[in-house]
Amino acid sequence: MNRRIIVAAALCLALAQGATAGELDSFIAPVDGASITWSRNYDAAHLAAHPDQLVTAMQLAVSYEIFDPALEGQVNFELQAALRGGKQGVTTGTCMPYGQNMWCGVECDGGGILVSKRPGGSVLVNLANVGYIRMSEVGCGEDENSEGGSFDLTSGKDDKLFLLNRQ
Numbered sequence: 001m002n003r004r005i006i007v008a009a010a011l012c013l014a015l016a017q018g019a020t021a022g023e024l025d026s027f028i029a030p031v032d033g034a035s036i037t038w039s040r041n042y043d044a045a046h047l048a049a050h051p052d053q054l055v056t057a058m059q060l061a062v063s064y065e066i067f068d069p070a071l072e073g074q075v076n077f078e079l080q081a082a083l084r085g086g087k088q089g090v091t092t093g094t095c096m097p098y099g100q101n102m103w104c105g106v107e108c109d110g111g112g113i114l115v116s117k118r119p120g121g122s123v124l125v126n127l128a129n130v131g132y133i134r135m136s137e138v139g140c141g142e143d144e145n146s147e148g149g150s151f152d153l154t155s156g157k158d159d160k161l162f163l164l165n166r167q
Helices: 002-017 044-049
Strands: 035-041 055-065 074-083 088-098 101-105 112-117 123-126 132-136 150-154 161-166
Touching: 055 101, 055 123, 055 161, 074 101, 074 132, 088 112, 088 150
Parallel strands: none
Antiparallel strands: 035 055, 035 161, 055 074, 074 088, 088 101, 088 132, 101 112, 112 123, 123 161, 132 150
16 A cells, blocks of 8 residues: 555656656657557467466557647557456556656556566566556446446556567
8 A cells, every 4th residue: 555655646746747858758759649559469378377367468559649739748548458258458548757667547546557668669567566557348438337347457466567569
């Protein structure tokens, strides 16, 4: 719980200060409409070697958008995950600098992920930093109370770090 409080405080401080232009350049070009995607589908051999890993596939898409030319742009993300048993989820939110990394979070205490660069254009998605991220089983605009709803993708026994490759 203390880790959540520390990360939440750091997130609030970063929001209050605002991101300086260029702080996320190593992840995405600060050009309106720019986007980048990383993903991974875990094969049967990997999943057999990691029987406690629930995530079978993950995709992280990041985009840069300028809503008001007088203001700096905003980095947004969409995270998709497929789990053993067929459950699939999606979530969206905004990203900001967090040291040399990128913090992507879901509003209203929806958790988040810490993303760090790796050699060759890959990224490491750290779910364990906060411990969860709120996912929705329904598409945007659909009734949240319909069958499926939402769930927390948690950093279980073998669902803490995910190496994703650039697409």
